[in-house]
Amino acid sequence: IDESVPPQTLTSRTLEGLAEYIKSGKASRIVVMTGAGISTSAGIPDFRSPETGLYANLARLNLPYAEAVFDISFFRENPEPFYTLAHELYPGKYRPTITHSFIRLLHDKGLLLTLFTQNIDCLEREAGVPDDKIVEAHGSFARQSCIECKQPYPEDDIKRHIAAKEIPRCHHCKGLVKPEIVFFGEQLPQAFFENRTLPMHSDLCIVMGTSLTVQPFASLPGATRERTPRVLINKERVGGLGNSADDVLLLGDCDDGVKRLAEACGWLEELEKLWAET
Numbered sequence: 001i002d003e004s005v006p007p008q009t010l011t012s013r014t015l016e017g018l019a020e021y022i023k024s025g026k027a028s029r030i031v032v033m034t035g036a037g038i039s040t041s042a043g044i045p046d047f048r049s050p051e052t053g054l055y056a057n058l059a060r061l062n063l064p065y066a067e068a069v070f071d072i073s074f075f076r077e078n079p080e081p082f083y084t085l086a087h088e089l090y091p092g093k094y095r096p097t098i099t100h101s102f103i104r105l106l107h108d109k110g111l112l113l114t115l116f117t118q119n120i121d122c123l124e125r126e127a128g129v130p131d132d133k134i135v136e137a138h139g140s141f142a143r144q145s146c147i148e149c150k151q152p153y154p155e156d157d158i159k160r161h162i163a164a165k166e167i168p169r170c171h172h173c174k175g176l177v178k179p180e181i182v183f184f185g186e187q188l189p190q191a192f193f194e195n196r197t198l199p200m201h202s203d204l205c206i207v208m209g210t211s212l213t214v215q216p217f218a219s220l221p222g223a224t225r226e227r228t229p230r231v232l233i234n235k236e237r238v239g240g241l242g243n244s245a246d247d248v249l250l251l252g253d254c255d256d257g258v259k260r261l262a263e264a265c266g267w268l269e270e271l272e273k274l275w276a277e278t
């Protein structure tokens with residue numbers, strides 16, 4: 001960070017400066033932006049880590065290349081690898097992390113403007129963040145529809161088929177059914193485009209557990225106003241965060257980072273209780 005640039009909004013570019021800003025009531029429209037890193041401690045691997053990532057473990061599915069599992073043209077020809085993966089990843093098997101509960105806590109306190117997530121695991125929903133506060137930029141398992149006639153498909157039916165390792169077919173046209181996860185070759189959901197200017201109306205931006213490498217999501221933190229404080233809670237520095245005068249970096253594990261932030265705000269006990277009850 002270029003420390004010679006003084007902050008314009010915060011009193012200092014530290015955890016304490018950030019907590020002071022939040023406690024003073026100046027952060028009442030917070031946007032949160034998240035990625036796979038907030039779910040790794042729940043046991044969901046990220047995609048690209050060399051040994052533990054999902055792609056590294058797809059060899060058994062006999063794919064021509066790892067990303068084919070999320071490729072819409074490949075899916076049309078051979079939906080089985082995706083459904084094998086869906087069987088492993090389907091919501092219900094994993095518990096939200098304390099980081100997910102932190103987002104819920106912001107909502108409970110009336111401070112959450114919107115959560116933008118790249119995750120498809122639905123753990124934010126399971127932590128109790130309401131649907132109308134979540135923009136699932138890459139879709140999720142929350143809804144499913146026919147890839148041909150686009151008819152929605154019932155949740156109970158897909159759950160049953162996935163549990164039985166069967167491939168569901170549309171009740172109307174027998175087309176393939178797919179959870180509304182954005183595959184390579186598909187458009188992002190309308191909700192992303194409708195809400196992408198919201199960061200401009202925020203008074204704090206929290207970025208957690210993402211490498212900020214996938215566009216257009218990666219451009220969201222840059223859509224905040226110049227004087228809006230931004231905090232990065234991540235294992236590594238990403239996306240140029242830290243370069244603006246009111247950026248704060250909390251580098252390390254995100255569960256530790258949110259606990260430190262909650263503690264500095266006087267919310268730690270409440271956060272831990274909320275998480276324990278989730």
Ligand code: CNA
Pocket residue numbers: 034035036037038039040041044045046047048118119120121122138208209210211212213214233234235236238252253254255
């Ligand atoms: P990514 O590119 O794998 O980046 C993850 C980032 O999180 C990296 O910067 C890591 O250093 C960091 N990180 C990992 N673990 C932690 C931790 N415990 N604490 C703090 N930081 C951590 O993932 P992105 O989300 O940025 O990439 C976008 C892809 C990955 C999206 O399309 C997602 O749909 C997709 N994805 C989602 C899930 C899920 O839903 N849980 C899992 C795997 C991949």
